[in-house]
Amino acid sequence: MGWHGRVLNVNLTTRQCGEEALNQQWAGDYLGQRGLGSKYLLERMDPKADALSPENVLIFATGPLTGTAASTSGRYSVITKGALTDAIACSNSGGFFGAELKFAGWDLIIVEGRADHPVYLNIQNDKVEILDARDFIWGRSVWQTEDHLRARHQDPLLRIASIGVAGEKLARYACIVNDRDRAAGRSGVGAVMGSKNLKAIAVRGTKGINVDDSQKFLKAVAETRAKLDHSPTQKRLSRNGTMAMMDVTNAYGSLPTRNNKDVQFEDIAMVNVKAMHTVRKSDGKANLIANKACFGCTIACGRVSKIKADHFSIDGKKDDYKKAIGGLEYESGFALAPLVGVNDIEAATYANMICNEQGLDPISFGGTVAAAMELYEMGVITKQQTGGIDFSFGNAKALVAAADWVGLGEGFGVDLGLGSKRLCEKYGHPELAMVVKGQEFPGYDGRAMQGMALAFATSPRGACHMKASPYTDDFTHVRPDGKAEIVMTTQNKAAVVDATGLCAFPGGSWDLADYAKQVDGACAGDWDAERLMETGERIFNLERVFNVRAGLTAKDDTLPDRILKEAAKSGAGKGRVAELDKMLPEYYQLRGWSEGGVPEQSTLDRLGMD
Numbered sequence: 001m002g003w004h005g006r007v008l009n010v011n012l013t014t015r016q017c018g019e020e021a022l023n024q025q026w027a028g029d030y031l032g033q034r035g036l037g038s039k040y041l042l043e044r045m046d047p048k049a050d051a052l053s054p055e056n057v058l059i060f061a062t063g064p065l066t067g068t069a070a071s072t073s074g075r076y077s078v079i080t081k082g083a084l085t086d087a088i089a090c091s092n093s094g095g096f097f098g099a100e101l102k103f104a105g106w107d108l109i110i111v112e113g114r115a116d117h118p119v120y121l122n123i124q125n126d127k128v129e130i131l132d133a134r135d136f137i138w139g140r141s142v143w144q145t146e147d148h149l150r151a152r153h154q155d156p157l158l159r160i161a162s163i164g165v166a167g168e169k170l171a172r173y174a175c176i177v178n179d180r181d182r183a184a185g186r187s188g189v190g191a192v193m194g195s196k197n198l199k200a201i202a203v204r205g206t207k208g209i210n211v212d213d214s215q216k217f218l219k220a221v222a223e224t225r226a227k228l229d230h231s232p233t234q235k236r237l238s239r240n241g242t243m244a245m246m247d248v249t250n251a252y253g254s255l256p257t258r259n260n261k262d263v264q265f266e267d268i269a270m271v272n273v274k275a276m277h278t279v280r281k282s283d284g285k286a287n288l289i290a291n292k293a294c295f296g297c298t299i300a301c302g303r304v305s306k307i308k309a310d311h312f313s314i315d316g317k318k319d320d321y322k323k324a325i326g327g328l329e330y331e332s333g334f335a336l337a338p339l340v341g342v343n344d345i346e347a348a349t350y351a352n353m354i355c356n357e358q359g360l361d362p363i364s365f366g367g368t369v370a371a372a373m374e375l376y377e378m379g380v381i382t383k384q385q386t387g388g389i390d391f392s393f394g395n396a397k398a399l400v401a402a403a404d405w406v407g408l409g410e411g412f413g414v415d416l417g418l419g420s421k422r423l424c425e426k427y428g429h430p431e432l433a434m435v436v437k438g439q440e441f442p443g444y445d446g447r448a449m450q451g452m453a454l455a456f457a458t459s460p461r462g463a464c465h466m467k468a469s470p471y472t473d474d475f476t477h478v479r480p481d482g483k484a485e486i487v488m489t490t491q492n493k494a495a496v497v498d499a500t501g502l503c504a505f506p507g508g509s510w511d512l513a514d515y516a517k518q519v520d521g522a523c524a525g526d527w528d529a530e531r532l533m534e535t536g537e538r539i540f541n542l543e544r545v546f547n548v549r550a551g552l553t554a555k556d557d558t559l560p561d562r563i564l565k566e567a568a569k570s571g572a573g574k575g576r577v578a579e580l581d582k583m584l585p586e587y588y589q590l591r592g593w594s595e596g597g598v599p600e601q602s603t604l605d606r607l608g609m610d
């Protein structure tokens with residue numbers, strides 16, 4: 001219950017689809033989505049396999065609460081070995097695709113092998129077909145793919161997860177987009193899908209979802225929903241989305257600016273949440289025109305923006321770019337503005353739009369452009385590579401051009417599509433890549449936020465802001481004391497929330513007991529906050545086991561020299577570096593891992609893992 005108990009196996013090499021029963025033991029141990037998907041991944045593939053080879057496995061996983069009446073129940077995850085990181089990847093998305101997959105009667109889709117030509121998957125409840133994508137949607141953007149598939153199958157309610165041209169051309173940080181602007185964004189899961197010649201998954205479901213105890217479940221939903229309604233969390237996120245964080249990190253001195261050379265941005269007022277709300281003199285409209293929600297969400301943090309009609313980025317371009325579309329969130333906003341030194345919010349909105357249209361992670365895209373801009377200012381990259389464009393920090397025209405190039409995999413966009421690590425290695429300056437395990441930093445500088453420094457270093461998928469939440473403590477003090485325990489505890493909590501099928505954002509109002517009572521109503525067995533925490537710890541250790549078997553070591557739990565050796569120039573962390581050497585040994589000890597960062601057998605035994 002909560003789970004359908006059905007897994008869809010798709011082998012693209014043999015072109016066979018089949019059903020198997022969900023392993024209920026694993027569902028009890030790993031719950032769903034991030035946890036269950038990771039367990040199946042570890043059982044189905046050799047972690048040493050090349051991420052872009054047919055031996056990699058691509059899993060679309062729902063949680064037991066996905067598609068139910070619980071608030072924020074539109075989540076699903078894509079789990080695979082990341083093309084950007086060569087580590088385990090778990091990218092979580094909202095929108096409507098996950099709920100539709102659940103309505104079609106499937107808990108997970110496991111995709112193996114590689115098709116010998118471009119294909120897409122069409123799922124209508126139990127009917128599953130592998131169909132030809134050639135001369136149809138291959139070579140098209142995410143938006144065109146969604147329109148074409150709905151037209152061909154004559155179903156406006158078809159839900160689609162697809163890659164754009166960037167994923168087809170194997171840009172290392174290509175993502176998978178559903179519902180036009182919701183993405184399983186990080187670690188290059190879209191490049192893995194492209195390597196399998198799988199353009200899209202279209203799904204339509206008309207089945208319901210059964211829960212274990214409907215009275216208990218609906219009572220839990222009503223109580224948690226009441227806690228969320230009109231709460232500060234809901235009010236803040238529905239009005240400002242996550243963009244309000246921009247002023248917080250800037251004031252604190254932890255806003256990555258110009259490839260982390262600086263930690264505060266002098267033009268913050270031109271790109272912050274107030275700038276999104278401000279009515280423009282030129283056309284009497286604001287950048288932000290509305291908010292919107294994923295399936296079943298009572299928060300509605302999503303942004304809808306419209307670029308200024310006479311802005312250079314859309315001049316002479318197709319009408320699609322002049323319409324309302326998903327706007328800037330904090331992570332895309334920081335990466336496409338302060339991180340590249342750009343103070344033009346319309347240019348940042350355009351770059352974000354191309355990331356949605358062609359399926360690119362805007363954090364990694366912005367991080368890679370920032371690294372390229374630093375290389376350009378050093379004279380390592382020249383106008384020869386950039387086609388004559390001045391690629392200095394702050395040039396909005398360079399940002400817009402870069403988005404067009406990488407989106408289509410053309411010109412200098414091929415180099416930029418490598419991601420910061422591979423780009424900086426190619427041009428002889430690996431130290432300029434602001435990455436962990438090859439993945440670009442989210443919008444927090446670890447010199448002022450020591451907990452986030454440790455969270456980035458130890459995140460299983462590389463630098464990530466969603467796998468731990470040491471925010472409150474980090475904004476309270478900059479000393480490394482006590483961070484190891486906070487990071488470990490919040491990592492375990494984040495892991496299990498990602499396994500439920502619900503969003504992490506209600507976490508500002510809900511504690512783990514609120515998630516637990518909803519899981520307890522939906523799923524068989526007894527689920528309380530304690531069991532959820534243990535499940536989260538089990539999931540985090542499972543991901544670590546995958547990475548150890550993939551060949552990652554303690555040496556990969558580190559940060560670039562800029563964060564470890566160059567003191568921050570201003571803000572709360574002025575004069576400080578990230579003190580990882582003080583936090584990491586304590587963290588390993590608390591985790592029950594060896595000095596080399598490997599889970600001890602006693603830890604795995606305690607968690608009941610084989």
Ligand code: SF4
Nearest residue numbers: 094294297301503505
């Ligand atoms: S809070 Fe935001 S991201 Fe989370 S489910 Fe709601 S709209 Fe989607």
